[in-house]
Amino acid sequence: MVESESAHFDKKGKTKTPRQGTVAPDRLFCYKENTAHPATGILFHQCPSGSAAMFQYTLINKDPSCQARRGRLETPRGVIETPTFMPVGTHAAMKAMTPAQVEETGSRIILANTYHLHLKPGEELVRKAGGLHSFMAWQGPILTDSGGFQVFSLPKKKITEDGVFFRHEVTGEEIFIGPKEAMAIQNALGADIIMAFDECIPFPATADYAARSIRKTLRWAEACLQSHQRRDQALFAIVQGGIYPDLRRNCAEELTAMDFPGYAIGGVSVGEGLELLKQVVEYTAPFLPENKPRYLMGVGLPEDILESVARGIDMFDCVIPTRYARSATLFTRVGRIRLTKRNYRRDFYPVDHSCDCYCCRNFTRAYLHHLYNANEILSAILAAIHNVHFYQTLMKESREAIEQGRFRSFKEEFLAGYNRAES
Amino acid sequence: MVESESAHFDKKGKTKTPRQGTVAPDRLFCYKENTAHPATGILFHQCPSGSAAMFQYTLINKDPSCQARRGRLETPRGVIETPTFMPVGTHAAMKAMTPAQVEETGSRIILANTYHLHLKPGEELVRKAGGLHSFMAWQGPILTDSGGFQVFSLPKKKITEDGVFFRHEVTGEEIFIGPKEAMAIQNALGADIIMAFDECIPFPATADYAARSIRKTLRWAEACLQSHQRRDQALFAIVQGGIYPDLRRNCAEELTAMDFPGYAIGGVSVGEGLELLKQVVEYTAPFLPENKPRYLMGVGLPEDILESVARGIDMFDCVIPTRYARSATLFTRVGRIRLTKRNYRRDFYPVDHSCDCYCCRNFTRAYLHHLYNANEILSAILAAIHNVHFYQTLMKESREAIEQGRFRSFKEEFLAGYNRAES
Structure with missing residues (x-):
C-alpha cells in the first residue's frame, strides 16, 4: 500500500498531478x-x-x-x-x-x-x-x-x-x-x-x-x-x-x-x-x-x-472568526450574537439579514441553535463560513470606503450599528 | 433582536424567502x-x-x-x-x-x-x-x-x-x-x-x-x-x-x-x-x-x-461512512485504510487513486494523517466527503452493472479487489 515518495515526485519536487496554479x-x-x-x-x-x-x-x-x-x-x-x-x-x-x-x-x-x-x-x-x-x-x-x-x-x-x-x-x-x-x-x-x-x-x-x-x-x-x-x-x-x-x-x-x-x-x-x-x-x-x-x-x-x-x-x-464560531458566537451588523442562547430557539431569521454567505442564504438561527445544542460539527462549519465571510465583507466595504475617501464615516456608521447590539 | 415568528412566515407556512424547490x-x-x-x-x-x-x-x-x-x-x-x-x-x-x-x-x-x-x-x-x-x-x-x-x-x-x-x-x-x-x-x-x-x-x-x-x-x-x-x-x-x-x-x-x-x-x-x-x-x-x-x-x-x-x-x-470518517477509517477500492497509522505519514498519494471526490482531487493521505494527528475538524469533513462519495460511486456502478446485466460479476470483481486490502 505504501509507495515510495520518489515515485510520486519528479526531480523538480513537483507532484505528478500538479494542482492548478502550483509552482514547484x-x-x-x-x-x-x-x-x-x-x-x-x-x-x-x-x-x-x-x-x-x-x-x-x-x-x-x-x-x-x-x-x-x-x-x-x-x-x-x-x-x-x-x-x-x-x-x-x-x-x-x-x-x-x-x-x-x-x-x-x-x-x-x-x-x-x-x-x-x-x-x-x-x-x-x-x-x-x-x-x-x-x-x-x-x-x-x-x-x-x-x-x-x-x-x-x-x-x-x-x-x-x-x-x-x-x-x-x-x-x-x-x-x-x-x-x-x-x-x-x-x-x-x-x-x-x-x-x-x-x-x-x-x-x-x-x-x-x-x-x-x-x-x-x-x-x-x-x-x-x-x-x-x-x-x-x-x-x-x-x-x-x-x-x-x-x-x-x-x-x-x-x-x-x-x-x-x-x-x-x-x-x-x-x-x-x-x-x-x-x-x-x-x-x-x-x-x-x-x-x-x-x-x-x-x-x-x-x-x-x-x-x-x-x-x-x-x-x-x-483566529477570532473561526474560534468564536466553535463557541457559538457569530458576528452580525448589529453586534455579536451567541446562538446557544434560548431566545434563538425559535428564531427563523438568518444569522444576519444583510449577509449573503452560504450559511445566511440557507439556514436560520433556530437551525444553528439546534446544531449547537445537538453538538453537531456542522455548527462550527456554518458559523466559521459566516464569521470569516463577515470579516471579508467588512474588509471589502472598508476598501470601497477608502477608495471613495469616506472611511472615517464608514467606520463610525459601522461601529454605531455594531455597538447597538446585545452581546 | 428576536422577531416574532408570524413576521417570518406567511399564511401558508412558507418562509418569506423560500428556498429553491421548497414547497410549503x-x-x-x-x-x-x-x-x-x-x-x-x-x-x-x-x-x-x-x-x-x-x-x-x-x-x-x-x-x-x-x-x-x-x-x-x-x-x-x-x-x-x-x-x-x-x-x-x-x-x-x-x-x-x-x-x-x-x-x-x-x-x-x-x-x-x-x-x-x-x-x-x-x-x-x-x-x-x-x-x-x-x-x-x-x-x-x-x-x-x-x-x-x-x-x-x-x-x-x-x-x-x-x-x-x-x-x-x-x-x-x-x-x-x-x-x-x-x-x-x-x-x-x-x-x-x-x-x-x-x-x-x-x-x-x-x-x-x-x-x-x-x-x-x-x-x-x-x-x-x-x-x-x-x-x-x-x-x-x-x-x-x-x-x-x-x-x-x-x-x-x-x-x-x-x-x-x-x-x-x-x-x-x-x-x-x-x-x-x-x-x-x-x-x-x-x-x-x-x-x-x-x-x-x-x-x-x-x-x-x-x-x-x-x-x-x-x-x-x-451511519458507517460518516462515522468511520471521524475515526480515520476511509474506504478505498482495495479495502479500508486507517489514516492514523504511521505508514501514511509520508504517503503523498490520494486516499483512493480512482476516486474523483473533492478530498482525493486535492489532498494526500499524508495531509489527512496530519489532520487526524492535529485533531483538526477538517479531517472529519474531508473523510466524510470521501466516504460518502465512495458509497455513492459504488451505487452508481451497481446501477450501471444491473442495467448491463452483469451485477454478479461486478460484485465479485469489486469484492475481490476490496478484500485484498490491509485494514
Missing part, C-alpha cells in the same frame, strides 16, 4: 531578473535588500479623512487587495472549513503557524509534500509567522542572545529556534510571505526590558535577512517596542533602513486592550515606509481592525 | 388528484391504500445473473435511481458536511432520525420552520425512520400492546410512542418517505417472542396507515420476524395485503452478521411486491450492500 519551489529559484512570472506576468527585479521583487506593493490612494490606505500587494500566487484580513489555519488547515469554503468567503491570503507546523508534522514533511500550498491545497498566497509569538508565550523557555530554547509539548525534546532556524523552517514550509524572528515583548514590560529586547529583535532581523534563501518568499520585519513610543520609533526606523519588502507591528494583542492598541499603531505606523505593506499581527475584533485601518494598517490576521 | 407543506395538502405536481410534473392519483401516488416506483430491469433490480422512485422532490444509498443526518444534519457537500457526493436522498428529532429540537419546531427540508436546507427527498429502532434499543423502556414508554435521556420525562404518535411526529417533520412504527426484535430472540412481536408490528402498521395524514408523504411498512423464515414471510405477506407504497426489511444490523443478513434478505425479499421499492434498514458496509443488492434490495441507509 525549485522552479522559482531560477527565475531570471527582469523576466515575467509565467503565471502572473509580474516582472521580477532585484530589490535593494537582495530579494527579488516578485512582490510589489502599490499604494492606490490614501483616505483624506484619516490615515487609511487602499493598496494592492502583488505576489506570485495572486493579487491581494488591501486592507486585507487573513484567516488563520494554524496546522495548515482552517478550523472547520475546506479551502474551497475559505475561498468562497472572499479570503485571498491565509496564515499558517510556523511553531505548530515545526512540531507537527515538521517542515521537512511539508517540503516533501511540495510545500504548504500543495500540502493543504490552498493555491492563493500564504503567510507564515516566525514562531516567535508562540515560543515566547510558552511558560517554560530559555531566552539567550541567539534565540530561544524550549521543550516539545509532547516528546519533551529540547528545541532551539533562532533567526537562522526560523528562516530554515519557513523556507521549507514555502509560504509566500514569511516573518523575521523577533522577541515578542510581554505586556506589561519595563522600558528597560523593552529597550534591551528590541536590540535583540533588530540583530535577529539582520540575521534573518542574511539567512533567508528563497527569492519567491517575501521576508517581512516585525517592529517591537512594547508601549514605548520612542522604542517603537527607533525599532521601525532601524528596520526600515534594512529595506524589507513589508513591515509588521508585533507585540500587540497581548492583553493591552483597544485603547493601548490604537496608541501603539498611531505612534508606530508613521515611521514605517509608505511604499511597503503594513501588517498588524494577531488583530483582532472588527472594532480593532477598523480603528487600525484608520491608522494606516493594511494587513490583519486573527 | 400546506400547499401539498390541497393538490388535486390527476393533476401534475408543479415542480416535477409527476401526476398524482389515488393509491388503493388511500395515499396519493406522488411516489411512483418503476422497475427498469432485473439482472439475469442474480436478483438485483434497477429501478426509479419518483418523488415530489426529485427522482431517486435505485439501488440507492441514503447517508444519515441523525439530528437533521449530516455529520461534518454541508448539504451542498452531501449533494456533491451524488447523494439524492438522505435519512433523518425521528427519535432524535422528537427529543431535540422537537417536531413542532421543525414544522414551524417549514419542515425538515426547509430547516436543514436539503431540497432533495428525505426519509425519516419511525423511531422504533432507537426506542427499542434503549436499556430502560416498557413495551405495551399500544407502544413504548421510555424516559427522555436528558430531562427524565416519561415519553410514550405508539403508531399514532410516530405518525404525528413524522407528519410534522415532513419527510417525503416515512416509516411505520414497528417493534424491532432483538437478536437473538426466540421464535415465540418473534411470532408475538410481528402480530404487534402488523397491528401497528395498520394503525399507522389509518392515522397517517399527509398525502405528500409515502408511508413504508417494515417487515420484522427475526431470523425465522416463516415469520418473515408471514409478516411480508400480511403487510403486502395492506398495500403500502414501499417496504422495508427491519430488525437487521442488530448483530446478526453478514451470513444471517444475507439469509434474511434472501427469504424475505421474494415475498415483497415487485412493483414497490424495497429498503434494507441500517445496512451497512460495502460488502453488505452489494450482497443485498444481489438479493433484490433497492434502498439502504447507514
Whole structure:
C-alpha cells in the first residue's frame, strides 16, 4: 500500500498531478531578473535588500479623512487587495472549513503557524509534500509567522542572545529556534510571505526590558535577512517596542533602513486592550515606509481592525472568526450574537439579514441553535463560513470606503450599528 | 433582536424567502388528484391504500445473473435511481458536511432520525420552520425512520400492546410512542418517505417472542396507515420476524395485503452478521411486491450492500461512512485504510487513486494523517466527503452493472479487489 515518495515526485519536487496554479519551489529559484512570472506576468527585479521583487506593493490612494490606505500587494500566487484580513489555519488547515469554503468567503491570503507546523508534522514533511500550498491545497498566497509569538508565550523557555530554547509539548525534546532556524523552517514550509524572528515583548514590560529586547529583535532581523534563501518568499520585519513610543520609533526606523519588502507591528494583542492598541499603531505606523505593506499581527475584533485601518494598517490576521464560531458566537451588523442562547430557539431569521454567505442564504438561527445544542460539527462549519465571510465583507466595504475617501464615516456608521447590539 | 415568528412566515407556512424547490407543506395538502405536481410534473392519483401516488416506483430491469433490480422512485422532490444509498443526518444534519457537500457526493436522498428529532429540537419546531427540508436546507427527498429502532434499543423502556414508554435521556420525562404518535411526529417533520412504527426484535430472540412481536408490528402498521395524514408523504411498512423464515414471510405477506407504497426489511444490523443478513434478505425479499421499492434498514458496509443488492434490495441507509470518517477509517477500492497509522505519514498519494471526490482531487493521505494527528475538524469533513462519495460511486456502478446485466460479476470483481486490502 505504501509507495515510495520518489515515485510520486519528479526531480523538480513537483507532484505528478500538479494542482492548478502550483509552482514547484525549485522552479522559482531560477527565475531570471527582469523576466515575467509565467503565471502572473509580474516582472521580477532585484530589490535593494537582495530579494527579488516578485512582490510589489502599490499604494492606490490614501483616505483624506484619516490615515487609511487602499493598496494592492502583488505576489506570485495572486493579487491581494488591501486592507486585507487573513484567516488563520494554524496546522495548515482552517478550523472547520475546506479551502474551497475559505475561498468562497472572499479570503485571498491565509496564515499558517510556523511553531505548530515545526512540531507537527515538521517542515521537512511539508517540503516533501511540495510545500504548504500543495500540502493543504490552498493555491492563493500564504503567510507564515516566525514562531516567535508562540515560543515566547510558552511558560517554560530559555531566552539567550541567539534565540530561544524550549521543550516539545509532547516528546519533551529540547528545541532551539533562532533567526537562522526560523528562516530554515519557513523556507521549507514555502509560504509566500514569511516573518523575521523577533522577541515578542510581554505586556506589561519595563522600558528597560523593552529597550534591551528590541536590540535583540533588530540583530535577529539582520540575521534573518542574511539567512533567508528563497527569492519567491517575501521576508517581512516585525517592529517591537512594547508601549514605548520612542522604542517603537527607533525599532521601525532601524528596520526600515534594512529595506524589507513589508513591515509588521508585533507585540500587540497581548492583553493591552483597544485603547493601548490604537496608541501603539498611531505612534508606530508613521515611521514605517509608505511604499511597503503594513501588517498588524494577531488583530483582532472588527472594532480593532477598523480603528487600525484608520491608522494606516493594511494587513490583519486573527483566529477570532473561526474560534468564536466553535463557541457559538457569530458576528452580525448589529453586534455579536451567541446562538446557544434560548431566545434563538425559535428564531427563523438568518444569522444576519444583510449577509449573503452560504450559511445566511440557507439556514436560520433556530437551525444553528439546534446544531449547537445537538453538538453537531456542522455548527462550527456554518458559523466559521459566516464569521470569516463577515470579516471579508467588512474588509471589502472598508476598501470601497477608502477608495471613495469616506472611511472615517464608514467606520463610525459601522461601529454605531455594531455597538447597538446585545452581546 | 428576536422577531416574532408570524413576521417570518406567511399564511401558508412558507418562509418569506423560500428556498429553491421548497414547497410549503400546506400547499401539498390541497393538490388535486390527476393533476401534475408543479415542480416535477409527476401526476398524482389515488393509491388503493388511500395515499396519493406522488411516489411512483418503476422497475427498469432485473439482472439475469442474480436478483438485483434497477429501478426509479419518483418523488415530489426529485427522482431517486435505485439501488440507492441514503447517508444519515441523525439530528437533521449530516455529520461534518454541508448539504451542498452531501449533494456533491451524488447523494439524492438522505435519512433523518425521528427519535432524535422528537427529543431535540422537537417536531413542532421543525414544522414551524417549514419542515425538515426547509430547516436543514436539503431540497432533495428525505426519509425519516419511525423511531422504533432507537426506542427499542434503549436499556430502560416498557413495551405495551399500544407502544413504548421510555424516559427522555436528558430531562427524565416519561415519553410514550405508539403508531399514532410516530405518525404525528413524522407528519410534522415532513419527510417525503416515512416509516411505520414497528417493534424491532432483538437478536437473538426466540421464535415465540418473534411470532408475538410481528402480530404487534402488523397491528401497528395498520394503525399507522389509518392515522397517517399527509398525502405528500409515502408511508413504508417494515417487515420484522427475526431470523425465522416463516415469520418473515408471514409478516411480508400480511403487510403486502395492506398495500403500502414501499417496504422495508427491519430488525437487521442488530448483530446478526453478514451470513444471517444475507439469509434474511434472501427469504424475505421474494415475498415483497415487485412493483414497490424495497429498503434494507441500517445496512451497512460495502460488502453488505452489494450482497443485498444481489438479493433484490433497492434502498439502504447507514451511519458507517460518516462515522468511520471521524475515526480515520476511509474506504478505498482495495479495502479500508486507517489514516492514523504511521505508514501514511509520508504517503503523498490520494486516499483512493480512482476516486474523483473533492478530498482525493486535492489532498494526500499524508495531509489527512496530519489532520487526524492535529485533531483538526477538517479531517472529519474531508473523510466524510470521501466516504460518502465512495458509497455513492459504488451505487452508481451497481446501477450501471444491473442495467448491463452483469451485477454478479461486478460484485465479485469489486469484492475481490476490496478484500485484498490491509485494514
